[in-house]
Amino acid sequence: MENHCQNIQELMPEFITGTLPAEKADALQEHIGSCPVCAEYLRALQADDRLLGDFADAMQPVVARLEDEVTDVLNRRSSQKPVRPGSGWATISKHPIGRLAAAAVIIIAAIAGTPLFRISVKLESVAFGDVGGCLFAGNTATLISEHTAEHMLVFALLAANLAVGFGCAITIARFFQRRTVGRKSSTLFRYCIILLATYFVECLVFAAGGLTPVTSVGLAFIWGIVFGFWFRKRASVDDTLRTTFFVSLYSSFPAASFYAFIPIAQLLCGKAILSAAGGANSGIPGFFPWPMNTVLGFFAGLSIATIVFKTVITTGQVSLLMHFAEKPLKKALIAGSIIVAVCASVLVLLQLFEPPGPPTLVITGVVRDAKTRQPLAGVKVWDDGYGPEPRWDMIADACGPQPPHFGAITDSHGRYEYLTWPEHHCIKVEAPGYESERKSVYEGHLLHEFNEKEIIDFALKPE
Amino acid sequence: MNSHSEKKLIVRCRNGDKSAYAGLVRAYCGRVFAICLGMLGNTHDAEDIAQQALLKGFSDIGELRDSEQFGAWISRIAKNLCIDFLRRQKRRRNALLRRTATNGSSPNEYSELKAALVRLPQEHRVVLMLYYFDGRSTKNVAETLAISEAAVHARLSRARKKLRELLSAPGGS
Numbered sequence: 001m002e003n004h005c006q007n008i009q010e011l012m013p014e015f016i017t018g019t020l021p022a023e024k025a026d027a028l029q030e031h032i033g034s035c036p037v038c039a040e041y042l043r044a045l046q047a048d049d050r051l052l053g054d055f056a057d058a059m060q061p062v063v064a065r066l067e068d069e070v071t072d073v074l075n076r077r078s079s080q081k082p083v084r085p086g087s088g089w090a091t092i093s094k095h096p097i098g099r100l101a102a103a104a105v106i107i108i109a110a111i112a113g114t115p116l117f118r119i120s121v122k123l124e125s126v127a128f129g130d131v132g133g134c135l136f137a138g139n140t141a142t143l144i145s146e147h148t149a150e151h152m153l154v155f156a157l158l159a160a161n162l163a164v165g166f167g168c169a170i171t172i173a174r175f176f177q178r179r180t181v182g183r184k185s186s187t188l189f190r191y192c193i194i195l196l197a198t199y200f201v202e203c204l205v206f207a208a209g210g211l212t213p214v215t216s217v218g219l220a221f222i223w224g225i226v227f228g229f230w231f232r233k234r235a236s237v238d239d240t241l242r243t244t245f246f247v248s249l250y251s252s253f254p255a256a257s258f259y260a261f262i263p264i265a266q267l268l269c270g271k272a273i274l275s276a277a278g279g280a281n282s283g284i285p286g287f288f289p290w291p292m293n294t295v296l297g298f299f300a301g302l303s304i305a306t307i308v309f310k311t312v313i314t315t316g317q318v319s320l321l322m323h324f325a326e327k328p329l330k331k332a333l334i335a336g337s338i339i340v341a342v343c344a345s346v347l348v349l350l351q352l353f354e355p356p357g358p359p360t361l362v363i364t365g366v367v368r369d370a371k372t373r374q375p376l377a378g379v380k381v382w383d384d385g386y387g388p389e390p391r392w393d394m395i396a397d398a399c400g401p402q403p404p405h406f407g408a409i410t411d412s413h414g415r416y417e418y419l420t421w422p423e424h425h426c427i428k429v430e431a432p433g434y435e436s437e438r439k440s441v442y443e444g445h446l447l448h449e450f451n452e453k454e455i456i457d458f459a460l461k462p463e
Numbered sequence: 464m465n466s467h468s469e470k471k472l473i474v475r476c477r478n479g480d481k482s483a484y485a486g487l488v489r490a491y492c493g494r495v496f497a498i499c500l501g502m503l504g505n506t507h508d509a510e511d512i513a514q515q516a517l518l519k520g521f522s523d524i525g526e527l528r529d530s531e532q533f534g535a536w537i538s539r540i541a542k543n544l545c546i547d548f549l550r551r552q553k554r555r556r557n558a559l560l561r562r563t564a565t566n567g568s569s570p571n572e573y574s575e576l577k578a579a580l581v582r583l584p585q586e587h588r589v590v591l592m593l594y595y596f597d598g599r600s601t602k603n604v605a606e607t608l609a610i611s612e613a614a615v616h617a618r619l620s621r622a623r624k625k626l627r628e629l630l631s632a633p634g635g636s
Contacts, residue, residue, distance in 0.1 A: 013620035056595035
């Protein structure tokens with residue numbers, strides 16, 4: 001009997017569906033007429049069936065909403081046609097050679113762009129030093145050295161940048177969330193984290209990394225790799241590229257804002273920022289057409305170039321990674337990202353370790369006693385905190401016409417003379433029995449002519 | 464939708480026609496949602512992944528081969544997205560547990576059923592959801608899962624039996 005009940009119960013699901021053959025259905029009906037246990041089980045199964053049906057009906061609004069949302073998102077997307085064979089983008093993206101060419105163009109552009117950025121590094125340090133001097137030199141000069149003033153400015157700018165960047169991160173993340181696929185709160189959180197992390201790293205690297213915009217461009221490469229792996233397969237290609245575009249646009253603002261600051265700095269110091277002569281004085285190459293050879297024009301251009309450049313690098317890289325990712329072979333993806341990663345890191349490393357060029361600036365002056373005004377002989381003067389330690393053994397022996405590099409010892413008239421880099425740094429004087437003293441090199445020579453002789457006199461106080 | 468008009472719609476989709484895709488979405492969104500709900504056991508996540516799957520269907524429509532059924536293809540996309548999602552969830556298992564716990568705290572008339580569905584093996588849940596959400600047709604289920612109708616019947620029976628056990632178990636909710 002038990003066995004029979006079990007057999008009958010096996011038939012019940014199909015009975016509910018109405019797919020049980022008639023004779024079996026009859027047998028089932030007959031059995032449940034006499035077996036209350038099986039009758040009860042059938043009722044329960046039928047109730048389940050109704051419950052599931054009701055549940056499915058109750059979920060219909062969700063399904064309808066889903067349908068609406070999908071059509072909505074699709075309609076909101078810009079109407080781009082899918083890639084058709086033969087179009088320009090298809091040629092680039094579908095052929096391995098095209099992809100490599102695209103990668104090469106990006107990398108060559110990055111390398112070609114770096115000399116421009118090198119000029120800007122120099123100008124930046126001048127501008128920051130100037131404003132530091134203007135704002136702090138007056139009443140607080142005794143307390144704050146120009147170096148400190150410059151650092152304070154950089155960090156004030158950094159703080160302002162972080163405040164603004166973090167302040168609008170949530171708004172921008174909401175915008176992403178609406179624009180792209182995800183609706184969940186975790187998507188918002190993820191976008192926020194991405195935004196804040198990129199912005200924070202950009203700001204910190206730019207401010208702490210000795211103001212090298214090149215590092216910032218190097219970062220764009222790194223973002224490309226990070227985003228490429230992070231967003232890959234999360235959403236459609238369109239959405240990923242769009243998101244990457246906005247994130248990289250956003251993360252290029254710290255660098256751009258530092259450039260934008262320079263004309264303001266010059267203005268604060270009372271300098272003309274729209275005259276070509278002023279631009280030339282600040283070291284902007286004269287071959288740029290107006291208004292690019294003025295301070296405002298140059299840095300506005302540099303600002304825009306940075307934004308475009310960084311965005312293009314990151315977005316281009318992610319698109320390359322995603323095209324590689326579409327291939328069934330994971331090898332393609334790995335190879336592609338290794339190539340890009342190696343290129344990017346070589347570029348960044350080259351920039352980090354690039355020497356600042358030959359020493360061409362002559363620094364000369366006289367070191368005296370502050371009280372007696374007598375010249376001091378045998379005093380060591382050298383570049384402090386920049387470049388190698390001077391070879392004192394060679395300097396002591398040097399008597400030829402060529403001045404020594406990076407440091408000198410005063411002669412019997414208290415005179416010293418040596419060659420150094422025409423970059424922003426300090427020189428230090430140290431003599432036994434006197435307080436040592438530091439002076440900045442940048443304020444004088446960088447604003448006039450390069451290769452000029454810079455005269456820096458010292459008056460040392462006895463201890 | 465017959466296969467001829469479906470083919471026409473797909474051709475229009477390939478040319479970037481969104482309104483054509485809306486037709487496909489209408490026909491298949493119940494099925495896609497059912498797969499996601501069956502695989503994930505959570506309405507909220509299911510809706511999210513189903514949306515992703517349907518959008519991916521449009522952007523990847525160029526990859527759909529001519530010989531292939533759109534229904535089977537979009538089902539596979541949804542299934543893969545669910546697998547990805549579950550894999551990611553596994554890494555954050557705690558978060559998942561917390562979520563199911565909070566879901567249980569707001570009882571409605573289907574809370575018992577939902578709780579039982581969550582505990583149902585994935586394979587059973589998928590077949591049940593597909594059956595009830597996609598027009599109660601075993602033919603559709605068979606097409607979606609790429610198995611025979613007889614196999615669908617067998618799976619459906621096992622799923623019902625298992626669900627009954629879970630619903631009648633003391634303290635099952």
